[in-house]
Amino acid sequence: MKIKGLLVFLAVLQIFFSREESVLARGENFGLGPLEIRPQFLVNQPFLAMSPENTLTLKDGESRLSFGLEIANTFVNTQGPTGQITKTETARGLTLTDFLDKDGNTVNGFSLYLDAESKRKKIKYRYGLSDSLEFKLELPFVSFDGGSMDSTIESVHSMIGISNFKKGGAYRALSELNQYDYYVVKDGQFVYASTKQIYNVRGEPHMDLKWNFSEGGKVMPAASIKLSYKFANTDRSGEQKLIRSGGVDWGHYFILSKGFDNWIVYFGDGQTRIGNDHGFASSLYHRFMSMEYRFSEEDSFVFQTVSQSSIFPTSSASSRSTSGENQEQRNSNLSVPTSVSAFGYKFLSDLIFWETGFVQDYNNFGNETDFVLFWEMGVHW
């Protein structure tokens, strides 16, 4: 109802303010678009996650086929402050006792030990159903391994004065470099416990339908709405359960864009509904803001911030204690909405499409990736 109300409101404003201008000003509110990067946090990977996108759609009959790669380094050790999980414990394999608090009590809510690099490859096909309606199909292939970025990240931390033995450096120094461990504990029970690296597991495909219902004008922004639907693959045997949710997810994104000469500003607000949440959040809220600077008609620099609610629901754990800050208090940052910033470069010619960039967290919460690099390239006809 809120979306419907907003659409009606915008439509009415459009009629009053920019009906004559919109045709004359066609294109001034469109750029190459925001960075199309989804949340890469490990626990989010099996679920649909709405990603920012351009308001502009492909024209009737146009197609774009692209291949993308997103590499994310994630390290979270909720037992870091007490030194309960170090190289010694990971070498012998973690047990539930490693996730008790320092007094040996079960921790309510979620505890994590995540040390992984995820590589999400995606094949995307887009097609213009009309001049303002676009269809997209995306198929991911996901790998989880130890990766190779740990030493670089720790070096960067050291260079800018962040200790890898403390919270700012995520207690990385307590663990071996480039190892793979994936442990999620909820209320004293394992949800995931895996040290087996996985390569190119086919994820669940999703399709999008995007409608650019207004090109905007001198006053009003261009506006589009995107609907996404993720198909369910119920084969979750072995480590495939880390990649597939086995349920149908769907979501929407409402996107605005406004041009100021060579600058284009984008704003989006959306939601993902998770069909089979396995004890995690049943819906995720997303919001983004992008600023694109157009070097030319063909290439742009983009700065972007993305906020999102957590995949971890709020636990019933008490946020007060009589014995100092405890494990449950520290872990409460897992359920907090979080934000990341991203920078990137986009290129689009008549034939070639290319996008690259990186994402960096700035909140130091335990529900986000440390560092993401991404590329996407494709052909357009």
Added chain:
Amino acid sequence: MRLYSKLLLTAASLLLFTFTGWSAEKTVLYFALQFGNQDTGSPAPVVGSKDAYLSTLENIHGPLKENREVSPKVLSFDFYKTSGSFASGFGLEVHSYNKSYSFENDDSSVNLSAVGLLYGLNFYYRGDFWYPFMGFGTGNYSVKVEEQLTTEGSTTYGTVFGQVDKPFYYKFGVRIPLNGIGIVFTQQYISADLKVETENKPLSLGGTASFIGLYYAF
């Protein structure tokens, strides 16, 4: 290091292209650093409301020893597209501050650290000697609240992380250009309430703020 070099190169390219690609009459870019006071206990008129978290603690631990003013550092980036004497544009600003509160009746304390990333639309008049502006927008605040509360000899500890997803702000002010650099005065009103789980009461991170700073235009 290679990544860092690429970032510097990208930033340098951005500045270079910006400088050579636009005439000064059409689009203006500003970087600004501002300091000032923000009264988090004074709700933003129309959009704000009185918070209750600290007043609830005051009922138990006595009046606050400190006032509700914080001193944010504000780093902002704005660009405007001019049309005659009028301009419209977009702005991005980062606010950060820390504050410690203590109480009259016992040794209880609350520490607050907040970072806000705000963005929105600005409208602007280019006069001969001064450029008044107004703007509004949204963004997010990330915050950590640490409590240490003493009641009848026993102490409880609490840590609450949070994010305000949908703050709203409006502001007005004036820029006084002085040959490329200039002085900027801003009066800003921010509605950003965080529900603190320990008391289940809202804490205002915004309020009424006055800033002064320097900007660089190019």
